[in-house]
Amino acid sequence: MMSCTEARRLLLEVEPSALRGDGDTPLAIHLRGCRSCSTAAGVILSEGALLDAILSGRDAVEEVGARVASFPPVARNRVRTFVPLAAAALLAGVVLTRFPGIRPEPEAPSRQIVSPSALALVEVPEGRNAAVIPTSDPDLTIVWIY
Amino acid sequence: MSQNAAPTVQVDPVLVRRAREGDPPAVEALAKAIYPLVRRWTLVRTGDPFDADDVTQEILMQVVRKLESFEGRSRFTTWLYTVARNTHLDLQRAEHAHRRRVDAAGGVERSRPPGSVDPGDDIDRERSMATLLRFVEVLPPRQREVFNLIDLEGYSAPEVAEMMEIEPVSVRANLFKARTALRARILADASELTEELA
Numbered sequence: 001m002m003s004c005t006e007a008r009r010l011l012l013e014v015e016p017s018a019l020r021g022d023g024d025t026p027l028a029i030h031l032r033g034c035r036s037c038s039t040a041a042g043v044i045l046s047e048g049a050l051l052d053a054i055l056s057g058r059d060a061v062e063e064v065g066a067r068v069a070s071f072p073p074v075a076r077n078r079v080r081t082f083v084p085l086a087a088a089a090l091l092a093g094v095v096l097t098r099f100p101g102i103r104p105e106p107e108a109p110s111r112q113i114v115s116p117s118a119l120a121l122v123e124v125p126e127g128r129n130a131a132v133i134p135t136s137d138p139d140l141t142i143v144w145i146y
Numbered sequence: 147m148s149q150n151a152a153p154t155v156q157v158d159p160v161l162v163r164r165a166r167e168g169d170p171p172a173v174e175a176l177a178k179a180i181y182p183l184v185r186r187w188t189l190v191r192t193g194d195p196f197d198a199d200d201v202t203q204e205i206l207m208q209v210v211r212k213l214e215s216f217e218g219r220s221r222f223t224t225w226l227y228t229v230a231r232n233t234h235l236d237l238q239r240a241e242h243a244h245r246r247r248v249d250a251a252g253g254v255e256r257s258r259p260p261g262s263v264d265p266g267d268d269i270d271r272e273r274s275m276a277t278l279l280r281f282v283e284v285l286p287p288r289q290r291e292v293f294n295l296i297d298l299e300g301y302s303a304p305e306v307a308e309m310m311e312i313e314p315v316s317v318r319a320n321l322f323k324a325r326t327a328l329r330a331r332i333l334a335d336a337s338e339l340t341e342e343l344a
Contacts, residue, residue, distance in 0.1 A: 011333075012326045016297055040333055047332045050277055052298045055186050 002030040007037045011044060019045050157222045166213050173213075177206055180226060184209075187230050190294045193282030201234050208233045220308065227309040284331045289324035296321055 007030045011019065014027065019041045021031040031038045157179055164172035184205050189198040209229055216225045285293065291310060295301045296317075303321070307314040 008333075012329045013322065043336045044329050044332055047277070047336075048297065051281055054278055055189055055294065055298065056182065057185075 002026045004030075004034060004037055007031070007034065008040065011037065011041055016045070016048065157226075159218075159222065162216070162222050165210075166216060173210060177210070180209065181206065183223070184226070184230055186294075187227065187291075188234065189278075190290050191231075191234055191287055193278065193290070201237060204237060205230045205233045221305075224305065224309050228311070231310070280331060280335070281328065284327050285324050289320045289327070292317055292320040293324035293328065297325065 007027060010027050017023075018025065018027055021028045021038070021041070031041055157176070161172055161176050161179065165176040181202070185198060185202045188201040188205065189195060192198050192201060209226065212229055216222065281290065288310075292306060295306045295309065296303060301309070303314050303317045307317045310317070
């Protein structure tokens with residue numbers, strides 16, 4: 001049986017799939033039987049999911065919730081407790097504000113309405129083309145003349 | 147930490163070919179398609195949403211200018227990453243040179259014009275930056291890039307080596323350092339909670 005000390009060392013190094021307790025490796029077996037270490041693995045996974053969501057601009061709560069479903073059985077219960085408690089303030093900031101500065105190009109139809117109105121405000125020189133790229137900021141649209 | 151088994155963004159090769167041929171709607175569609183990806187990469191590299199916006203725009207312009215040079219020998223995202231990285235490096239060099247000139251002249255330059263940020267957004271933005279700041283504080287830029295590309299975006303180590311123009315062994319070394327440092331910090335920050343729950 002792997003010790004918690006050894007498991008904690010491995011948690012810092014292993015592939016993400018190993019954090020989920022996939023397979024029958026000594027670490028996976030340990031995680032299934034140790035609440036403390038599975039909690040630690042779940043914290044690492046949930047923080048990774050949150051960072052990924054922030055970088056890509058996806059809705060952080062939905063993303064973390066979906067990812068938590070794939071955590072190892074013991075960790076899943078812990079992380080479901082962890083997210084509301086530990087990350088409450090953090091997630092509230094990320095989720096409620098939706099991090100306006102780093103959201104990806106929205107797909108909502110309302111944003112596409114911006115394009116013609118933005119172009120209407122810009123005089124495109126003859127022989128040139130313009131591309132309208134909505135940004136994360138509703139007040140900012142990139143009109144790219146090339 | 148990664149939850150992605152494959153790269154998160156695939157760019158349609160037909161769209162790339164039409165854009166290369168100068169088809170305006172294709173150029174626009176390509177720019178829209180790559181915008182989130184380029185924005186993500188620049189955010190990882192700069193660690194600052196404002197800087198990432200500026201750099202992303204410059205990269206998009208460079209992509210269109212250089213699109214003809216993409217010969218299809220590598221994956222488009224690999225070529226795109228190289229353009230993005232080189233453009234950012236050029237901008238950094240120019241910025242450093244500019245700063246040296248300003249410093250030499252004894253001038254003080256304000257990095258952002260007053261009023262460029264809505265004060266009402268500041269508190270929300272600060273909260274949202276917490277996780278991003280830890281990522282930036284704990285890891286140096288190269289480790290951030292490797293960690294993002296492999297553990298978050300799902301690229302393989304050989305692919306990242308090609309994208310970043312470094313040796314695969316260096317990619318793996320950076321990944322190991324990044325994982326260890328970031329996860330240790332995450333667990334340290336959450337130590338009270340994990341002990342309480344365990």
